[in-house]
Amino acid sequence: MTHRDIIVIGGGPAGAATAITAARHGIEVSVFEKGKYGRDKVCGDGLTPRAVGALQELRIDLGTAHRIQGLRMIAGKQVRELDWPKTSRFPHYGAVWPRRQLDTALMDAASEAGAETIYDTEVLPLIDDQGRCVGIETPHGRWTADLVVLAAGAQGAAARRLGAERDPHQPYGLAIRTYAETPRHSDAHIEACLTLRDGNDVAIPGYGWLFPAGDGTVNIGCGALSTMRGFKSLNLNKLCDAYREQMRDTWGLGPYLERPRAWRLPMSAQRRHGPGWVAVGDAAGLINPMNGEGIDYGLETGMLIADLFNADPGTAAETYDLQVGERFDGFLRTGRRFSFLIGHQAILRGGLRLAVGTETIAQITLRVMGNLIDSETPGVAGRVMSVADKLLAAADPLLRRTRAAA
Numbered sequence: 001m002t003h004r005d006i007i008v009i010g011g012g013p014a015g016a017a018t019a020i021t022a023a024r025h026g027i028e029v030s031v032f033e034k035g036k037y038g039r040d041k042v043c044g045d046g047l048t049p050r051a052v053g054a055l056q057e058l059r060i061d062l063g064t065a066h067r068i069q070g071l072r073m074i075a076g077k078q079v080r081e082l083d084w085p086k087t088s089r090f091p092h093y094g095a096v097w098p099r100r101q102l103d104t105a106l107m108d109a110a111s112e113a114g115a116e117t118i119y120d121t122e123v124l125p126l127i128d129d130q131g132r133c134v135g136i137e138t139p140h141g142r143w144t145a146d147l148v149v150l151a152a153g154a155q156g157a158a159a160r161r162l163g164a165e166r167d168p169h170q171p172y173g174l175a176i177r178t179y180a181e182t183p184r185h186s187d188a189h190i191e192a193c194l195t196l197r198d199g200n201d202v203a204i205p206g207y208g209w210l211f212p213a214g215d216g217t218v219n220i221g222c223g224a225l226s227t228m229r230g231f232k233s234l235n236l237n238k239l240c241d242a243y244r245e246q247m248r249d250t251w252g253l254g255p256y257l258e259r260p261r262a263w264r265l266p267m268s269a270q271r272r273h274g275p276g277w278v279a280v281g282d283a284a285g286l287i288n289p290m291n292g293e294g295i296d297y298g299l300e301t302g303m304l305i306a307d308l309f310n311a312d313p314g315t316a317a318e319t320y321d322l323q324v325g326e327r328f329d330g331f332l333r334t335g336r337r338f339s340f341l342i343g344h345q346a347i348l349r350g351g352l353r354l355a356v357g358t359e360t361i362a363q364i365t366l367r368v369m370g371n372l373i374d375s376e377t378p379g380v381a382g383r384v385m386s387v388a389d390k391l392l393a394a395a396d397p398l399l400r401r402t403r404a405a406a
Contacts (some may be wrong), residue, residue, distance in 0.1 A: 047102075131276065
């Protein structure tokens with residue numbers, strides 16, 4: 001039976017970051033990816049400054065990515081174009097990089113670092129009689145490992161076997177994207193329309209985006225939160241079509257270059273660690289409910305678990321859960337509660353315009369949309385999110401009870 005120090009299930013950014021970091025520590029690590037080499041992943045393709053910082057830490061060459069200077073936010077007739085803030089923690093720019101290129105670059109880096117990368121192979125966690133994850137089951141036999149890292153999202157069979165599915169009591173998102181040609185493909189700002197409406201003129205808790213890729217095309221899409229009334233009947237294709245029509249002239253948009261594709265965004269996980277295993281990135285529910293972004297969290301948590309395993313394999317899983325909770329839980333909990341708040345139409349209509357109403361508030365919104373806030377964030381933005389966490393905690397039960405009637 002083959003044994004590894006670490007086995008990673010999933011070859012996206014979180015899984016690849018785990019493998020890169022582990023291999024550079026000299027840890028024996030194998031990554032199992034169910035897709036083929038160079039596979040695509042449906043995504044908005046945007047990289048926050050936080051994500052760029054993590055990629056730089058991993059020594060990934062972003063030479064083919066389109067550099068992004070900031071964010072243009074639209075709320076009704078209000079438009080604010082802001083550059084990403086300069087901080088000591090993160091670069092002052094982001095990027096747009098199609099996922100096929102990003103994920104391939106990361107997995108190639110994992111291989112170059114010494115990790116074993118195995119494609120076109122779906123695996124499941126192997127659980128012993130005491131409930132400990134001791135390895136994986138592959139189509140060709142069992143492998144054992146000191147630690148199994150779940151990096152395959154929160155919706156598959158692997159997550160179900162570990163009890164790491166999405167928490168059904170928490171919100172989640174749906175998104176759809178495609179590509180179109182545009183003369184503005186080299187714009188230095190990504191664009192987010194915060195006042196999105198469906199075909200019945202119902203406000204959508206979510207946003208529409210246009211992320212210029214620098215290659216003649218733009219990634220165009222929409223995302224919506226499950227906290228809205230009528231969410232289950234929401235037609236994402238019609239929503240995307242309506243948004244494209246709304247933005248066609250200002251962006252000179254051509255026809256869709258491919259059929260729009262949708263995906264689900266888990267924003268919670270019932271468990272993110274257990275005996276012999278941890279979940280990273282999306283599989284740990286680490287997605288910002290206010291923008292649907294999670295690549296940066298995936299990269300950071302992948303590096304974190306590898307570093308902790310290198311320091312002490314015996315305590316890595318428990319220490320990982322503690323440190324992830326300290327770093328991210330407050331902000332993400334606030335985001336989930338905010339999702340219930342804007343599920344109410346009256347609050348949504350006024351609240352999102354307020355988000356860009358003044359320069360000060362717009363700067364906070366910019367940091368929220370850029371995933372630049374966590375437990376270590378200094379200044380006004382950090383204090384505002386701390387206060388919001390406490391206020392929304394008090395209102396949370398009422399917001400949940402009244403959401404269905406909103």
